[in-house]
Structures are given as C-alpha cells and as structure tokens.
Amino acid sequence: MTLLFDRVAIIGVGLIGGSLGLALRQKRLARRVVGVGRRRASIDRALEIGAIDEGTLDATKGVKDAELVVLGTAIRLIMEMGEKVATALSPGAIVTDVGSTKSEVVRRLEKVLPAGVHFVGAHPIAGSEKRGVDAARPELFEKCICVLTPTEKTDPEALRRVADLWSAVGARVATLSCEEHDRILARTSHLPHLVASALVASLQGPDTGFVGTGLRDTTRVASGDVDVWCDVFLTNREAVLEALAGFTDRMSELRRAVETGDRDKLALLLAAAKRRRDDL
Amino acid sequence: MTLLFDRVAIIGVGLIGGSLGLALRQKRLARRVVGVGRRRASIDRALEIGAIDEGTLDATKGVKDAELVVLGTAIRLIMEMGEKVATALSPGAIVTDVGSTKSEVVRRLEKVLPAGVHFVGAHPIAGSEKRGVDAARPELFEKCICVLTPTEKTDPEALRRVADLWSAVGARVATLSCEEHDRILARTSHLPHLVASALVASLQGPDTGFVGTGLRDTTRVASGDVDVWCDVFLTNREAVLEALAGFTDRMSELRRAVETGDRDKLALLLAAAKRRRDDL
Numbered sequence: 001m002t003l004l005f006d007r008v009a010i011i012g013v014g015l016i017g018g019s020l021g022l023a024l025r026q027k028r029l030a031r032r033v034v035g036v037g038r039r040r041a042s043i044d045r046a047l048e049i050g051a052i053d054e055g056t057l058d059a060t061k062g063v064k065d066a067e068l069v070v071l072g073t074a075i076r077l078i079m080e081m082g083e084k085v086a087t088a089l090s091p092g093a094i095v096t097d098v099g100s101t102k103s104e105v106v107r108r109l110e111k112v113l114p115a116g117v118h119f120v121g122a123h124p125i126a127g128s129e130k131r132g133v134d135a136a137r138p139e140l141f142e143k144c145i146c147v148l149t150p151t152e153k154t155d156p157e158a159l160r161r162v163a164d165l166w167s168a169v170g171a172r173v174a175t176l177s178c179e180e181h182d183r184i185l186a187r188t189s190h191l192p193h194l195v196a197s198a199l200v201a202s203l204q205g206p207d208t209g210f211v212g213t214g215l216r217d218t219t220r221v222a223s224g225d226v227d228v229w230c231d232v233f234l235t236n237r238e239a240v241l242e243a244l245a246g247f248t249d250r251m252s253e254l255r256r257a258v259e260t261g262d263r264d265k266l267a268l269l270l271a272a273a274k275r276r277r278d279d280l
Numbered sequence: 281m282t283l284l285f286d287r288v289a290i291i292g293v294g295l296i297g298g299s300l301g302l303a304l305r306q307k308r309l310a311r312r313v314v315g316v317g318r319r320r321a322s323i324d325r326a327l328e329i330g331a332i333d334e335g336t337l338d339a340t341k342g343v344k345d346a347e348l349v350v351l352g353t354a355i356r357l358i359m360e361m362g363e364k365v366a367t368a369l370s371p372g373a374i375v376t377d378v379g380s381t382k383s384e385v386v387r388r389l390e391k392v393l394p395a396g397v398h399f400v401g402a403h404p405i406a407g408s409e410k411r412g413v414d415a416a417r418p419e420l421f422e423k424c425i426c427v428l429t430p431t432e433k434t435d436p437e438a439l440r441r442v443a444d445l446w447s448a449v450g451a452r453v454a455t456l457s458c459e460e461h462d463r464i465l466a467r468t469s470h471l472p473h474l475v476a477s478a479l480v481a482s483l484q485g486p487d488t489g490f491v492g493t494g495l496r497d498t499t500r501v502a503s504g505d506v507d508v509w510c511d512v513f514l515t516n517r518e519a520v521l522e523a524l525a526g527f528t529d530r531m532s533e534l535r536r537a538v539e540t541g542d543r544d545k546l547a548l549l550l551a552a553a554k555r556r557r558d559d560l
Contacts, residue, residue: 125492145490174489184490187483192498194538195475197553198530200560202467202523209454210425210464211560212405217497218472222557226550233538233546240538243482244531250478251524258474258513258520266513270506273477277502280480280491 009066017072018136021051036062071097075231118158121149142170186239289346297352298416301331316342351377355511398438401429422450466519
C-alpha cells in the first residue's frame, strides 16, 4: 500500500481508534501513529498489540505535528477534544472523527477548529457492543460502510484524502449530508438500540430461563456502552423521535391485526417485513 | 443410550421434526421412526439425510401402531393433524407436540384425542428463521429448553416418558402451565418478532445501504415463516397484547427521556436494560 499520511494522531484508542491504528500500521498507511488515551493502561495495551507507535495522555502533545488527527472517542468527548486540541494543531492538518451522529458534532467542530485546519466528518459503520482496545482488530472496517459528511466548508482535497484513508483500510466510502446521515442512522441504528433496550426491560422475573436465540439476537445491541449511547440519542434527538414515530405506527398496524384476529392483514404485514429483511 | 420408544411417528419432518428424527435415530432412542409429510419431496429428503426410517404422506397410516406420535408441524396443522389421526391412534399411545403456543393447542388436543391416548404438550425452544428438513440437524436440541405443559388431565407416566425423550436428545426440560408458558413466551419470543418486523418495516428507501450488524441481528427473526408466525400470534393474542402493552410503556419512558434531553434518566434506563441483557 502507499503511504497516505505522515504522522497520524488517534485520540481515543478503543475499539474504533485501536482498530484503525492496527490497520494503518499493518498496511503501512502512515509513517507514525500516535495514540492519545485517558488511561495509561489503554495506551500500554495499544502499544502492546501494535495499534500505535507511541502513546501519550496529553492530547495537545499528541496532535503536535500530526498531518491527520482522528477524533476516535465517544461523541461528547469528540467535541471536547476537538476544542481542546484546536490551538495545538499544525496549519494544514486534517481533522476527522468517527462519531455516530454528525449534525451537532460537525457544526461544533467546524466552529472551534482554526482556519487553515481542514475538518472532515466521518462515521465508519462498524463496531460491536464490545468496546476497548482489547476488542480492536485490523480488519474491523473491511467491507463496512464509512459515511463522510462534507459541508460547504469542507476542503475537497481533505475530503479526498480522508476517503482514501477509509478505502485503504477496507471500507466502502459513501457521502451524505449530516442531516441525511442522522435521519438514516436514526432508523438503522439508534431506533433499533432503543427498541432492544425496551424489549429487555419488558422481561419479567421468570422469563430469563426461557430465552432462545431470537431474543438474544434481537437484544444484543442493548449491551452497548450506556454513555456512548446517551451521547448518540441526545445529539440526534429530533431524528430519533421521528424514527420512533414511524416505528410506533408500524407497531400499531401489527397490534391491530393481532387484536382483531385479522390473519390476512397480519400475514401481509409480516410478509412485507420478511421480504425487506431477506433483502438486507 | 437406552431405547425409549418402540415405533415413533413424527408428523411434519421439517426443521424441528427432522432434527428430532435425526437425534432419535443417531442416539438409537427409538426402534423405528416413521415420518409423515405433506410433500413427497420432503419425505424423500428426510429419508436421504437419515431423519426417518420410513415415510408416508398418509398421517392415519403413519401413526398406526406408533407408541409415540410427535405432532411436529406449525401450530394450526398440529391441531388439524391431531383431530385427523385421533381415531387411528393405538390405545395407550403417547401424543406430544412441538407448538410454540400452548393454551389453545393443548385445550383442543385434549378435547379431540380419545380416552386411553395420553397427550403431553411440549415446546422445545429451538429452531431458527430457517425451516424445512434441509436445515435439520441432530444437535438442534442440545442445551435448548424444552417446556412441558401438563394439565390436570396429563398422565404422569406419559409426562415422565416425554421428559425422558427431550432430555435424551440434549434438552433441559422445564414444566410450566400452558398459561405461564404463553405469557412468558409472549415476552421472550412473540413480542421480539413483532418488534423486529416493525423495525424492518420502518426502514425507508436509502436506509438499506447503511445497515450495520446491529440492525441485522435485531431484525433477523423477521425473516421467519409468515404462516408459522401468524399461527403463533393468533393463538396467543391476549398474552401478546399484554406483552406489547408492557413494551410500549418501556418505549414511552425511553422516548420521554430522549425528548426532554434527560441524560440521567436515559442513562438509568439504558443501564438497567444493559444489566439485564448482560445477564442473559
């Protein structure tokens, strides 16, 4: 592979940041990968598994001379770290993120980052309910979608380079506006998480002894990190509520068909859902 | 293993019936396994993979001289086949089923089966969104729960023998009343299916290009057979609607927390759900 970046700083070496570091290093896409963490232990572990070349707890120091800075933390911290390192960034540096909601993140980062620094919003749709650098693996992004969310302020050259980065680690790159991204992900990711949480919360005392693979799969995402998901819901409230309204309508149709014992209607609704699911 | 039954007739050699046949034969738990199917092709296939010793399209013929008759079809057909073979059963025969709802099935079968024939309601909580004998495998029931639902009419000796059968094929046997079973399964299986269907139905045009493993897992069950699931919902309406009401309350709590931006409340709800999910 071609070297794409000189010095890359990854702020947050957890599942996503750690996997990106592993992929960058194994594919030799960066000359040097610097990891910034909040705990010495994660930095040490990231060094140990080869996700970074060097590590620091000091974000300002970490981004020094970096050609690319990846904000790889949970959403709230992405915004906080962006503000924190803003003045330490090199002129011409590219900053990107991995936040799973985009409108608020991109708006805030575009506001705080200095002129001459190029920000490109990104969201690799990868990951799992696990977190932390121990779950990191270099092939995490293979065949995943990475959505880039340029705005009218985005530098086209920086956009191209961030797209090249994600392609190089195996992702298929797509481009959406922040608002499109947030509305789509509200339906494909945020709503399913809310629903999975409500399903688990609906269980009663004796139920856990009578659980098949169906419920296990349906609710797996509810094991996700609470803080991470609070960030997601609270930075994408409008779209999540809209998705929820659509879901509630679909549930009402199904409920009415069950309630009235309308087998034809129920079969129609289930068959339409089955077709869509089979197509996924 | 010890021989548990002489002649066993399995009506319906699909995923469940076929897997049971395979397990019975491989573990030599029955002297002879007869398969009853509706299509020649499935019978031939069941013979080919070794799920049955002989096959017939004629249920009345199939149950002749059987010591054990397993009604292994979808719910509606379980009830129909029970009625159909009632007069052809040998005195002292044990009849059991695999239906995933119990109250209506057990009530109807206890009514139509003649005196001297012993019925034991059963539900092995196993299977997948796949169906048909080609998906059958002898280890399908290993470590699954099989719920037996005896009533005051159930013969204790027949109950014991059906329990031994499911234990012998690897299941953990539990006993519940029909009503308990149906209420629990409404929450652990039927509601998740409705919810998965509504989630898929909520997707809009561009969404399918932006789907991660989360949505895939959450909605997998929506690929299940439409007829099978219509039977489930329509024979367990009351319990499903009750489970749905509980779910709707949990969703409303989550929605309110998102709507009002109440992070503490949202974190509490998600954390409680996460704990329950982690415990599953």
